[in-house]
Amino acid sequence: MISVRLTVNGRAVERDVPPRRSLAEFLREDLGLTGTHVGCEHGVCGACTVLVGGRSARSCLLFAAQLEDATVTTIEGLTPAAGLSALQSAFRDCHALQCGFCTPGMIVAAHELLAENPAPSREEIRAAIAGNLCMCTGYVSIVRAIEQAAAARRGGSLP
Amino acid sequence: MTTWVGAPVPRKEDARLTTGRGRYLDDIARSGLLHAAMLRSPHAHARIVSIDVSEAERLPGVLGVLSGAEAAAASQPIRPLIPTPTPLRDWCLAVDRVRFAGEPVAAVAAVDRATAEDAVERIQVAYEPLAPVVDPEAAIEPGAPLLYPELGTNVLWHDVLSYGDVDGAFTRADGVLRERFEIQRYASTPLETFGCIAEHDAGTDTYTFWTNDQRPGFTLAILAESLGVPQSRLRLVCPDIGGAFGNKRRPAYLLTCALLARKTGRPVKYLEDRIENLTALMHACNGVMDVELAYRNDGTVLAFRIRDIADEGKNLVSPTQHNLIKLGNIANGYRIGAIRYEPYSVLTTKCPSGANRGIGKPFMCFAIERTMALLARRLGLDPAELRLRNYVQPAEMPYTTPTGSQYDSGDYPATLRRALERFDYRGRRAEQARARKEGRLLGIGLATSVEPAGTNLASYELITGRRAASGSAEAAMVRIEPDGQVRAALGNPATGQGYETVVAQIVADELGLAPDEVHVARGFDSLGTPSLYLSGSYSNKFSVTDVGAVVGAARKVRDKALRIAAHRLEAAPADLELIDGEARVRGVPGRGLTLREIARTAYADVLGLPPGEDPGLESRHFHSNPLAAPVDERRRVRSQLVFSNAAHCCLVEVERRTGQVRILAYLVVHDCGRELNPGIVEGMVHGSTVHGIGAALLEEFRYDEGGNLLTSTFMDYLKPTALDVPDIDVDHLETPSPFTPLGAKGVGEGGSIPGPAAVANAVEDALAAFVIRSLPITPERVWSWLNLAGETGARRTR
Numbered sequence: 001m002i003s004v005r006l007t008v009n010g011r012a013v014e015r016d017v018p019p020r021r022s023l024a025e026f027l028r029e030d031l032g033l034t035g036t037h038v039g040c041e042h043g044v045c046g047a048c049t050v051l052v053g054g055r056s057a058r059s060c061l062l063f064a065a066q067l068e069d070a071t072v073t074t075i076e077g078l079t080p081a082a083g084l085s086a087l088q089s090a091f092r093d094c095h096a097l098q099c100g101f102c103t104p105g106m107i108v109a110a111h112e113l114l115a116e117n118p119a120p121s122r123e124e125i126r127a128a129i130a131g132n133l134c135m136c137t138g139y140v141s142i143v144r145a146i147e148q149a150a151a152a153r154r155g156g157s158l159p
Numbered sequence: 160m161t162t163w164v165g166a167p168v169p170r171k172e173d174a175r176l177t178t179g180r181g182r183y184l185d186d187i188a189r190s191g192l193l194h195a196a197m198l199r200s201p202h203a204h205a206r207i208v209s210i211d212v213s214e215a216e217r218l219p220g221v222l223g224v225l226s227g228a229e230a231a232a233a234s235q236p237i238r239p240l241i242p243t244p245t246p247l248r249d250w251c252l253a254v255d256r257v258r259f260a261g262e263p264v265a266a267v268a269a270v271d272r273a274t275a276e277d278a279v280e281r282i283q284v285a286y287e288p289l290a291p292v293v294d295p296e297a298a299i300e301p302g303a304p305l306l307y308p309e310l311g312t313n314v315l316w317h318d319v320l321s322y323g324d325v326d327g328a329f330t331r332a333d334g335v336l337r338e339r340f341e342i343q344r345y346a347s348t349p350l351e352t353f354g355c356i357a358e359h360d361a362g363t364d365t366y367t368f369w370t371n372d373q374r375p376g377f378t379l380a381i382l383a384e385s386l387g388v389p390q391s392r393l394r395l396v397c398p399d400i401g402g403a404f405g406n407k408r409r410p411a412y413l414l415t416c417a418l419l420a421r422k423t424g425r426p427v428k429y430l431e432d433r434i435e436n437l438t439a440l441m442h443a444c445n446g447v448m449d450v451e452l453a454y455r456n457d458g459t460v461l462a463f464r465i466r467d468i469a470d471e472g473k474n475l476v477s478p479t480q481h482n483l484i485k486l487g488n489i490a491n492g493y494r495i496g497a498i499r500y501e502p503y504s505v506l507t508t509k510c511p512s513g514a515n516r517g518i519g520k521p522f523m524c525f526a527i528e529r530t531m532a533l534l535a536r537r538l539g540l541d542p543a544e545l546r547l548r549n550y551v552q553p554a555e556m557p558y559t560t561p562t563g564s565q566y567d568s569g570d571y572p573a574t575l576r577r578a579l580e581r582f583d584y585r586g587r588r589a590e591q592a593r594a595r596k597e598g599r600l601l602g603i604g605l606a607t608s609v610e611p612a613g614t615n616l617a618s619y620e621l622i623t624g625r626r627a628a629s630g631s632a633e634a635a636m637v638r639i640e641p642d643g644q645v646r647a648a649l650g651n652p653a654t655g656q657g658y659e660t661v662v663a664q665i666v667a668d669e670l671g672l673a674p675d676e677v678h679v680a681r682g683f684d685s686l687g688t689p690s691l692y693l694s695g696s697y698s699n700k701f702s703v704t705d706v707g708a709v710v711g712a713a714r715k716v717r718d719k720a721l722r723i724a725a726h727r728l729e730a731a732p733a734d735l736e737l738i739d740g741e742a743r744v745r746g747v748p749g750r751g752l753t754l755r756e757i758a759r760t761a762y763a764d765v766l767g768l769p770p771g772e773d774p775g776l777e778s779r780h781f782h783s784n785p786l787a788a789p790v791d792e793r794r795r796v797r798s799q800l801v802f803s804n805a806a807h808c809c810l811v812e813v814e815r816r817t818g819q820v821r822i823l824a825y826l827v828v829h830d831c832g833r834e835l836n837p838g839i840v841e842g843m844v845h846g847s848t849v850h851g852i853g854a855a856l857l858e859e860f861r862y863d864e865g866g867n868l869l870t871s872t873f874m875d876y877l878k879p880t881a882l883d884v885p886d887i888d889v890d891h892l893e894t895p896s897p898f899t900p901l902g903a904k905g906v907g908e909g910g911s912i913p914g915p916a917a918v919a920n921a922v923e924d925a926l927a928a929f930v931i932r933s934l935p936i937t938p939e940r941v942w943s944w945l946n947l948a949g950e951t952g953a954r955r956t957r
Contacts, residue, residue, distance in 0.1 A: 020273060034186040035179015037401070039350045040433040044873035047350055075179035084177060092173035095838040098846065099655030100176030101350040101401030107177065126881040133873070135350050135402050136655050137842055138849035139881040 002065040008033070009077030017064045023057075024048045026064035027074055035075035035104045039133070046132030049105035050074045056112045056131075075104035078111055087111060087149040096145035098136035106132045110146045118154055122147065163664040163674055164901060167838035170660040171674065172399075172653075181399040182681070184354050184371045185430055192356070193222055193268040195416055195429040196275035198282050199439065200257035200264055203291035203508040203866025204304065207255050207264065207284060214281040215267055220274035223423040224282070225266045225415060227252035233418050235385045237410055240377065240477040241619045242627065245310050249475045251385070251414035257286070258306050258473040259508050260867050261439035263411070268419040268427045291866035295470035295505040296447060306473060306506045315471065316479040316504040316622050320486075320794055322561035323497030328462035332453035336534050339449050341933035342522040342915075344442040344470075344860035346515050347850055348878065349654070351401025353409060353440055354430030357416035361424065365392040368413055373403040373654050374695030375683050381410040386417055397682035403654035403696060404850075405514030406441045408476070438871050442860050443515035444481040445470045448526045458540050458548045462497040465489070465526070469502065469519070472509035479504040479622050481512060484519040486618070487611035487799040488912070490560040491527045492571040493549040498561045508866045514697060516850050517911040520611065525934075528606040528916035532923065533930065542605050542920070543579055547572055557897075563795025565786065566609065568894045568904075569804045569830055575607055578806035578828040581890055587810055587824075591924075600813040601823075602925025607806045608913035610831070611799030612905025613703025615787040616693065618798035630787040631700060631800055634689035635708035637666055637716045638777035641762040643740070643755030645670060645677045647712070650694035651705050652683035656907065657839045658701070662709050664836060665901070669713035670720075670754075671737035689779045699905035702832070702896075703784050703801045710900045711780030719776060723760050724752045726769035786898050801896050803904040805829035807848070807917035813925045818942030820856055820922055822885045827910055830892040833902035843906045844889050851914015853879045859935050 001016040008031060015030055022041075027033040027050070039047030041060045048059040051073040078085060084092065087107050097103045106129060113120055113128035120128065125146045126139070134142060175181050212224040227250060236248040253264050265282050269275035290304040297303055298313040306313060329335060355370035366388060372378045375395050383390035400407065412429055419427040431440065451464040469481040482502030489498060531549075535542040550571040551558045558566045578584075587603055594601040617629035634650040647666050649658055659681065663674035670677075680688065693704075717737060724742035725732040728750060735742045743751035760767045761776040768774065786800040810824040827844055834840045857877040861869045870876040895902025915934055922941070923931045929944050 018273075028185075033179070034182075037183070037351070038185065039352075040873050042433065042872055042874065045350060045433075079178040084174065088177040091177045092169050095167075095170065095842045097173060097176055098657070098842055099349065099351070099400065099402040100172065100181050101183065103176055104179045122886075130880045130882045133350060133878050133880065135348060135404070135878070136846045138845035138847075138879075138884060138887060140845045140887050141842055143881065143886070 004065055004068050006067045006069060007071045009073055019063065019065055021064045022060055023062040023064050023067060024059035027059060033074050033076050037101050037104060039101065046109065047102050047105045049108045049132060051108060051112060056109050075107060078107065086152045090145040090149035090152065094141045094145035094148060096137060096141040102132060102134045106134065106142060110149070113146070114150055114153060119150060163667045164835050165833065166836070168660055168664055168674055168836055170657045171663060171679070172657060172659050183351055183399045183401050184369060187356060187369050187398060189356060189358060189426040191425045193270065193423060193425045193427045194272040194275050195266050195268050195419055195427050196272065196279045197263040198265040198279045200253065200260055200262045202257055202286050202288050203260045204289040205257050205286040206289060207253060207257065208287050209285045210265060211283040212265060214283070215278040218274065218278045218281060220270040221267055221278045222425065223268040223419050225252065225419055225422065227254040227264060230415065230418055234414055235387060237381055237385050237414070239475050241479050242623050243315055243475065243478060247307050247310065247475060251411035259510055261510060262473065263415065266415045266419060268423050291508040293507055293509065293862055293864060293866050295468050295507055298505045298507050299503060306508060313506040314503060315506060316482060316502060318502055320500045322795065325462050325464060325497040325499040328497045329453045332461050333456040334454055336452045336454065336530060336537060338530055338533060339447065339932060340526045340529060341447050342445055342525060343934055344445040345854045345858040346406060346442050347404030348437070349402030349404055349406055352431035352433060352436040353407050353412070354428065355413045355416055356426055356428040357413060357420045358426035359417065359420040365394065366417055367394045367396065369396045369398060370413060371397060371400040371407050372413070373400065373407045373652060374697055375652060375685065376650065376690045376692045376694030378408065378410050378413065379685060380692055382413060382417070385414050395683070395685045397652035399681060400652060400654040404516040405518060405697065407654065409440060433873065434871050437876055438868050439510055441513035441515065442472065442510050444512035444519065446522060448522065450526050450530050452530050452534060454534060456538065458538055458545045460493055460495055460549050463495060464499045466501040467503065469504050470507050470509070470512060471504055472507055472512045474511040474513060476511060477513060481519040483618055483622060483798060485523040486562045486796070487564055488520045488523050488609050489562055490564070491524060492551055492607055492609050492804060494551050495561065509862060510868070516847060517908040520908065520912045521851065521854065521915055524606065524608050524912045525916045525919065528913060529919060532920045543575060543584065546575060546607055563791065563797055564611070564799070565797055566802045567896045567898050568832065569802060570892060570894055571607065571804055574804055574828050574830055574892055575806045577890060577892065578808050578826060581828065582808040582826045584808065600815060600925040602811050602813065602921040602923065604809040604811070604917045604919065604921025604924055605807070606913035606916035606920055608804060610699070610803040610805065610905055610908055610912055612699035612803065613784055613800040614698035614700065615797050615800055617787060617789045618796045620790045621794060621796060626789065628692060629789065630783050631704050632691055632693050632781060632783040633700065633704040633708045634691050634694060634779065634781045635705065635712045636689050636777065636779045637712040639716060639720060639754055639758050641758050643753060643758045645672060646680065647677060647709065648680040648688045649705060649709065650683070650688055650690035651696050651701065654696050656701065657836065661835050661839065665706065665709045666713045669710065669717055672740055676740065689781070691781060698799065699907045702899055702903035702905055704782055706903055707782030707784065707900045708780050711782050712778050715778035715780060716776060719778065720754065720757045722769055722772060723757050727752055727760060727767065784898070801899060801904045803829065803831040803906060805909065805913060807910065807913045809917040809921040811918070811921040811925055813922060813941060815945060818938035818940070818945065820936055820941060822852065825885050826888045828890045828892070829909065830894050831906040832895045832904035833893060834891070835901065835903050840906050841889055844909050845887050847908060848887050848910025848914050849879050849884050850911040852884055852918055854934060855915040855918035856935050857883065
């Protein structure tokens with residue numbers, strides 16, 4: 001077992017973990033944060049995307065033991081205490097999800113994009129979520145939702 | 160009254176699913192839960208000589224190991240959905256022979272997944288390799304290696320179904336177009352993999368299964384039979400399901416976990432990893448189709464002769480359905496006088512083929528719509544004009560095809576015309592001509608389709624010669640609780656379709672409420688959800704059967720509430736209406752009873768009920784679609800019951816140097832009748848179309864000659880990303896079906912059916928000199944056609 005101390009969704013966490021425990025398993029099983037989903041375990045599908053130090057990362061490809069002193073944010077950390085965030089509302093309004101399995105990872109990726117680029121073009125949105133597979137929506141409504149959320153966060157609305 | 164049906168109501172599900180509060184299989188915790196891992200065959204075909212599990216059993220943390228022989232001793236063979244000609248015995252684990260690389264041979268239950276996987280590596284199996292049979296045409300040949308020697312053949316079904324004067328039509332024809340098409344193996348690959356938890360309660364000798372199985376009715380029956388346990392002692396629960404598309408069904412895994420749970424006395428969970436999912440769950444059936452089309456020189460299509468070889472892999476769950484289901488769209492939208500269909504359903508040593516969005520119909524549509532494109536080219540006709548000359552006309556609805564399908568409603572010419580206009584077809588043709596002059600390869604592809612919905616299981620009689628399951632039906636429940644609040648449940652677990660929302664919209668309209676006032680149960684629970692053997696999420700059936708079940712249950716409970724209210728108010732039930740949660744006497748303001756007051760009478764003050772009225776305020780309704788009928792004496796059958804239709808237009812550019820195909824524009828005009836929730840419908844159209852595009856350009860399960868899968872991860876089995884697909888433009892017509900309670904038709908399979916043909920037609924149009932016979936159209940293949948002209952492969956895609 002390896003001892004690891006990190007910050008998850010703003011809370012200090014200290015645990016002993018087996019060396020082979022992935023960050024995804026650590027979040028889901030040790031911390032009960034089941035909003036992070038596991039879709040492929042080889043770093044392609046993006047369902048397990050979380051923020052590590054503000055940058056998106058595949059939690060299936062990181063070991064928990066690597067994350068000493070890291071700051072990790074999951075979908076739970078991007079969810080307001082009451083109601084939905086601008087991105088979450090936009091996903092609902094635009095029907096940007098069906099089965100919902102990719103949605104937490106998709107929202108994490110979109111959050112990272114909007115943090116850096118408050119007014120992304122459609123192509124920039126598509127590039128930003130190209131590492132996240134959605135098998136249901138064909139991405140059209142997801143792109144729309146991120147556009148709408150960006151506009152809402154800027155305080156404007158879409159033409 | 161319909162206030163809510165037809166509105167793009169935001170989904171009730173989304174507050175939890177956007178915040179990570181969904182509850183999928185992997186999120187379910189059980190005390191004492193063990194984790195299972197499976198040992199899978201490395202051989203495509205081999206005899207199992209011996210298995211030694213002793214080293215695995217000795218590993219600390221391992222609580223139980225199950226071999227095939229032990230499973231066979233402890234359970235019965237799994238009964239297929241469609242019986243095979245000779246009963247074949249196939250257990251949840253391979254017993255003496257493996258028939259595809261990836262087939263489970265043994266399973267381990269341990270305290271955690273890593274320990275279970277470590278233990279699997281310690282199981283020693285001695286195999287005697289046998290010759291694999293990978294190519295379905297080779298599998299038909301005499302002397303081919305046999306998967307089941309007791310069957311004497313690899314062919315599960317071969318027949319010749321002839322409808323109308325086929326030979327006469329070919330004799331009278333001006334010409335005959337002959338072509339051969341192939342479809343590859345691909346899959347919709349739901350993002351959540353398949354799995355289950357099985358728990359045995361020794362005290363009551365009952366079993367509970369949590370699973371993302373999309374067809375619980377059928378699975379429950381199999382579990383009872385194979386476990387040798389009365390179905391009254393089984394409970395099956397579906398949580399949120401992370402996509403399914405037909406793939407999520409494998410009773411064998413539930414059985415394996417149940418046997419391990421019985422053996423260890425602990426709940427046991429198994430969840431596929433992605434490689435297991437891609438290697439062993441379910442592939443869309445690959446196949447070969449020989450099409451002959453008899454035509455007149457004015458473009459009139461007279462008849463089809465089709466020979467269709469479906470490669471089932473090692474499919475004993477639902478064999479032969481890949482041929483049968485094609486009867487639903489074999490005529491596509493065209494008025495065709497005569498059809499001969501010669502199906503072969505063939506076993507090979509590959510992953511089981513199975514239901515995958517559209518099942519069989521994408522290949523059928525691909526073959527017909529590719530043939531139409533080639534005929535247009537041969538006759539020098541515009542492909543749109545050729546289709547318009549052959550469509551079934553709206554005045555002919557309902558129209559019966561030669562094979563017995565009844566097209567219930569729709570305006571196929573108007574759908575295509577709307578598409579041509581919105582796509583600016585003429586303008587784009589001019590753009591294409593200009594681009595050609597500049598040396599750019601632009602192509603426009605059209606494909607139009609019918610989209611059948613609601614399988615009539617009686618159609619299986621065509622294969623088996625006798626009726627087992629039949630019809631098309633579903634079950635639902637609506638209950639007004641003692642406090643007046645409303646709850647509903649459906650026998651079909653949602654796998655992403657937003658049923659909680661749509662069912663709430665329907666019930667809200669029937670009871671005069673808002674959708675937020677109707678709680679719809681998540682998923683499925685056999686203890687509380689009414690269900691049938693036919694219950695589940697399959698064959699595009701929601702609009703055909705499920706809506707009727709919900710409407711029926713809501714109306715029954717509404718009528719009862721009104722009878723109770725009428726009795727209490729001393730009015731006639733016909734004088735009452737339900738508005739805003741209250742039964743009111745029409746025209747008498749202030750005279751009414753709330754649902755809460757009615758419910759109080761129904762549950763508590765039962766002496767206040769009308770004479771002869773039973774207490775309670777709950778109803779169940781089992782809806783059978785009235786169109787379902789047995790096979791007739793001419794072997795015609797309505798294999799599916801209600802038909803949507805669509806026209807797809809695709810503009811592509813092919814990069815000459817790299818062979819890369821880029822989709823520049825994509826339009827879908829579709830007609831699924833009454834749209835119950837247009838927001839959900841549009842998402843289904845987008846998603847299904849991208850499944851079609853993925854199959855056309857990217858996705859392929861490739862096997863080598865030894866039967867080894869070469870594309871078993873998402874790094875080599877490529878899915879469309881947001882950068883691979885365009886913004887899909889969607890428009891719709893709305894021709895309600897007269898044969899469903901709210902006029903809705905199927906929409907789930909949608910673009911997966913014509914999508915591959917639309918893209919292929921566009922690429923072929925861009926390349927002009929080549930005939931595309933197979934998919935996917937990868938850059939490598941396009942480049943080789945463009946640059947290796949003269950070689951034998953140049954006019955074949957592989």
